[in-house]
Amino acid sequence: MISESTIKRIKEIIPEERLLWDEPMSRHTSFRIGGPAALLLQVNTEAELADVLTVLDTEESEYILVGNGSNLLVSDEGYPGIVLKLGGDFDTISQDEDDDCLVYVGAARLMSGVSSYLTERGLAGFEFASGIPGSIGGAAFMNAGAYGGEMKDIVESVRAMMVSKPFSPLILRNEDMEFGYRSSRAQVGDIIILSVTMRLKRGDRTEIAARVSELAAKRNDKQPVNYPSAGSTFKRPVGGFAAALIEEAGLKGYRVGGACVSEKHAGFVINEGGARCDDVLAVMRHVRATVYEKSGIMLEPEVRFVNCSL
Ligand SMILES: Cc1cc2nc3c(=O)[nH]c(=O)nc-3n(C[C@H](O)[C@H](O)[C@H](O)COP(=O)(O)OP(=O)(O)OC[C@H]3O[C@@H](n4cnc5c(N)ncnc54)[C@H](O)[C@@H]3O)c2cc1C
Structure with a gap:
C-alpha cells in the first residue's frame, strides 16, 4: 500500500509518463515472471533520485531498485510498494578527456552497450562481461563475472547515493x-549506484571483437539462451560447481509447472512457458534438498528474491 501523501509528493517530482501503476514485473525481469508492482517509476536525474528518496524516507514507504531485472525472481503477488528504475542521465557512457583508458558508465547502461562502446574504441578488459544481460549498476552490485573475469578487476571506483539523509553522492x-x-x-542496501568508473587497457579492436564473438558463441552453445531465466540460479559452492552437482543428482529436466532445470545447462532454472514464481521456488527447493542429500552441499541462491523466499 502506498499512502496518498506519498503518491501526491512523488507526482510533484516525476512526470506522469514515467509513473506506471500496477505494472507487471514480468515485463521487467528476464525470467518473465512477477506480478504487479503497485507503482514503478523511472528516475532520470540525481536530483530526482535525491527528492524521491527523501519522500520515501520521510513517508517510510517501501521500495526497491531494479536494474535490468536479469537476476531477479519476483513474487506472483508482485510487489506492494514502489519500484525504482534508473534511466535518462543514468544511461550514459563517456571516456575521460585526459586518460582514455578511464571510462565513466551510468548505472542504467546495459553491459552489451558498454561492450560495443569499448570495442569500437579499442579498449580491452571488458570482454568477459559482454554477454551478461544486466545493467552496469546491477553488475557492480553483484560483482558479476564470467570466463575468468569479474567486475572487481575493472572497477576503479563507484559513484553512489546514500539512501538515507542527507542523500548525498559519495565515491x-x-x-x-x-x-x-x-x-x-552495495548489498548492505544503504546505497544506490549512480555510475561506475572503469579502468580498461588499450588493445586491438579486431582482437577485442573476436574475443567478444568467441565468448558469445560459447554462451549460445552452453546456455539455454532461448528461454527466459535469471542466469545461474545458484552460486558456485566452495570446491565445486552448482551445475555439476545438480546434474550428478539427476535433476536435469526436473520440472514444476512451467519451471524446469535446463537440460542444456543444469545451473539454470528456465521458464519454459507460463512459469510462476512459485514453480521456480518449488524447483529450487527440490534441487537444494536433493543436492544436499546426495553431496552434503547446501546450494545458496545467486538469484535475488523480491517479495518471496525459498
Ligand atoms: C541468460 C543470463 C545469463 C547470465 N549470465 C551471467 C554471468 O555470466 N555472470 C553473472 O555474474 N551473472 C549473469 N547473469 C545474472 C545477471 O545478469 C547479473 O547478476 C547482472 O549483473 C544483474 O544486473 P541487473 O541490472 O539485471 O540487476 P537486477 O537483476 O535488476 O538487480 C540485481 C540486484 O542488483 C541491485 N541493483 C541493480 N542496479 C543497482 C544500482 N544501480 N544500485 C544499487 N543496486 C542495484 C538490485 O536492487 C538487485 O538487488 C545472467 C543472467 C541471465 C538471464
Whole structure:
C-alpha cells in the first residue's frame, strides 16, 4: 500500500509518463515472471533520485531498485510498494578527456552497450562481461563475472547515493566496494549506484571483437539462451560447481509447472512457458534438498528474491 501523501509528493517530482501503476514485473525481469508492482517509476536525474528518496524516507514507504531485472525472481503477488528504475542521465557512457583508458558508465547502461562502446574504441578488459544481460549498476552490485573475469578487476571506483539523509553522492574506491564472489558492499542496501568508473587497457579492436564473438558463441552453445531465466540460479559452492552437482543428482529436466532445470545447462532454472514464481521456488527447493542429500552441499541462491523466499 502506498499512502496518498506519498503518491501526491512523488507526482510533484516525476512526470506522469514515467509513473506506471500496477505494472507487471514480468515485463521487467528476464525470467518473465512477477506480478504487479503497485507503482514503478523511472528516475532520470540525481536530483530526482535525491527528492524521491527523501519522500520515501520521510513517508517510510517501501521500495526497491531494479536494474535490468536479469537476476531477479519476483513474487506472483508482485510487489506492494514502489519500484525504482534508473534511466535518462543514468544511461550514459563517456571516456575521460585526459586518460582514455578511464571510462565513466551510468548505472542504467546495459553491459552489451558498454561492450560495443569499448570495442569500437579499442579498449580491452571488458570482454568477459559482454554477454551478461544486466545493467552496469546491477553488475557492480553483484560483482558479476564470467570466463575468468569479474567486475572487481575493472572497477576503479563507484559513484553512489546514500539512501538515507542527507542523500548525498559519495565515491567508493574499488577496495571500498568490498567485492567478493557475486557480492559487494552495495548489498548492505544503504546505497544506490549512480555510475561506475572503469579502468580498461588499450588493445586491438579486431582482437577485442573476436574475443567478444568467441565468448558469445560459447554462451549460445552452453546456455539455454532461448528461454527466459535469471542466469545461474545458484552460486558456485566452495570446491565445486552448482551445475555439476545438480546434474550428478539427476535433476536435469526436473520440472514444476512451467519451471524446469535446463537440460542444456543444469545451473539454470528456465521458464519454459507460463512459469510462476512459485514453480521456480518449488524447483529450487527440490534441487537444494536433493543436492544436499546426495553431496552434503547446501546450494545458496545467486538469484535475488523480491517479495518471496525459498
Ligand atoms: C541468460 C543470463 C545469463 C547470465 N549470465 C551471467 C554471468 O555470466 N555472470 C553473472 O555474474 N551473472 C549473469 N547473469 C545474472 C545477471 O545478469 C547479473 O547478476 C547482472 O549483473 C544483474 O544486473 P541487473 O541490472 O539485471 O540487476 P537486477 O537483476 O535488476 O538487480 C540485481 C540486484 O542488483 C541491485 N541493483 C541493480 N542496479 C543497482 C544500482 N544501480 N544500485 C544499487 N543496486 C542495484 C538490485 O536492487 C538487485 O538487488 C545472467 C543472467 C541471465 C538471464
